[in-house]
Amino acid sequence: MNTITTKLLLVIACCIITSCIKKEEQTPWIDLIQGNSLEGWTILGGEASYNVNDGVIIGTTKANTPNTFLTTNEKYGDFIFEIEYKVDPTMNSGIQIRSNSLPYYRDGMVHGYQIEIDPSKRAWSGGIYDEKRRKWLNPLDKNTEAQAAFKQNEWNHYRVEAIGDTIKTWINKVPAAYLIDDKTASGFIGLQVHSIGNNKEKLGKQVMWKNAKILTEDLAKYSNKSPLEPIETKNMLTFQEKKDGWKMLWDGKTTKGWRGAKLDKFPESGWVIENGELIVLATGGEESTAGGDIVTTQDYSNFELQADFKLTPGSNSGIKYYVDTELNKGPGSSIGLEYQILDDALHPDAKRGSHEGSRTVCSLYDLIQADTKKPLKPIGEWNTAYIKSIDNHVEHWVNDVKVLEYERGSKAFLKLVSESKYAKWPNFGLLDKGQILLQDHGDRVAFRNIKIKVPQKKKN
Known part of the structure; x- marks a missing residue:
């Protein structure tokens, strides 16, 4: 290597080092x-x-x-x-x-x-x-x-x-x-x-x-x-969830595992899948006849369920559990215990109900009011619902905070039912198992990250 080449390389190296130092100093x-x-x-x-x-x-x-x-x-x-x-x-x-x-x-x-x-x-x-x-x-x-x-x-x-x-x-x-x-x-x-x-x-x-x-x-x-390849959590199980036995209840892409509550297949209208979100479309604010409620194709007894939901202004929806769509044909075929999803500020249902506050968001619809200090994010942002039902002990959570709990079949529960809109349905809320339902109430509401965990049966 000649002297000129050596000097040139030294100049280039100095420029690179100086540039890096200058960039760091300017950060x-x-x-x-x-x-x-x-x-x-x-x-x-x-x-x-x-x-x-x-x-x-x-x-x-x-x-x-x-x-x-x-x-x-x-x-x-x-x-x-x-x-x-x-x-x-x-x-x-x-x-x-x-x-x-x-x-x-x-x-x-x-x-x-x-x-x-x-x-x-x-x-x-x-x-x-x-x-x-x-x-x-x-x-x-x-x-x-x-x-x-x-x-x-x-x-x-x-x-x-x-x-x-x-x-x-x-x-x-x-x-x-x-x-x-x-x-x-x-x-x-x-x-x-x-x-x-x-x-x-x-x-x-x-x-x-x-x-x-x-x-x-x-x-x-x-x-x-x-x-590195990114690890995504949207509509995916986390490392810990896989270890703990959680399963995806919705895959984030298809309608697999779900059907219309009054259909033998998924509704052809009223629901869309966009950007990893399962969305019920707005049809005027009443319970929709365009798409209707959707239910899981499997029944569940003891379970833990979590789902993100995002409301639009004035919207109404719900997550029902222990639903049997074959029990009562017609309008009552989609009844079940309901985790209320609602814009409390704008929807009039928040001020209605058989028991005060029992139709507000996260409440057990028409039966038990959720804690008024519930940590909700604003309308248009994602909130996480969590429902746990093990051996008739049921809990509602939102954003990692428990907001109510009750015992299915207890005297207190039966009294609440007898005083509610559900009194006309015999044995309401007492099924051993049932479907999970997402409600179409005619308002645009989005869901994602729908997951379920079913306890393993104890071995003898």
Whole structure:
């Protein structure tokens, strides 16, 4: 290689290095750790301690206290975040993003996405866990390169991009997780010291963080591509749901497993499938004759059911259970216990009913009013209904919060039925098994993520 070529290569290399340094210097990062101060942060959850020394936050375990989180006072929606951490090899930890502490949710318990810190042999550091909600969403069981990237007893670097419904992570510049999920759009960032119970061997162990910085503007300019295949949760079972025995009740694409309540096939009109949503169309606000209610082709006895629903202004619908469309032909053939879906503010049904408030959203229709403090998202956004019916004990939940419960067949239940519109139907609500029904009430309402879990029969 001659001298001219050598000099030219050196100039090119210098230009590249200078350009990279200049680009990094120009990136408008906002530092989240200010010197030796924890200003801008608040401790939530447990009683583990946090202090800061030369820009390094040190979290120390304490016995007999729940998970503890040092959380930013500011909440972030879309962002790019980087941080370095070092963890004791015996400890589990994590970094919360888009997380919250809300009075109605388990008395303020911290919940939300967590970027796992896992120094164990499992090595899932950089995976995405849903703290106090759905558990594992994007583990690293199939990402051996990311598993090998964690450095024991050394500083590790995380990069997290949360933009729209997409969360991507890197550990020491190795792509770790790629999740598409729209459960929570914003929340604080939190540094976790995991609970240790009464484990004396883990008492006083530490997790350390430094160089925490965030971007909140011009994110497309600074976002990195990930070579990983994304894990999507829309109309899919999560890693944890598969382990726990959940099944999809609607596949997100076809009408398989469903038929018209008064038909032997799916309605030809009145319902559409668009962008992974099962939508009942508006036909004037009365119970529709265009499409009509739809029911599962299978019956269910004990079950857990969850479904996302999205209302339009003034709309009305419902999820019925223990329905037998063959029991009574005609208008009464679709009766059943109903989880009410309603725009309480605009639909007049909210002020009607045999019992006060019993036709409001999430209520047991015409029988039991849901908790008035129910945590609903605004009309036009997705809410998650959850119905659990095991051995006649029934619960209604919305957005992970229980809003009512009752015992099928109890004296209190029978009294409520006798005072309601259902009194004329013998043994109403007492079927051993029945279909799940989605109601067509003539208003546009969308459903997705419809899943069911049936308890396994105990072996003798």
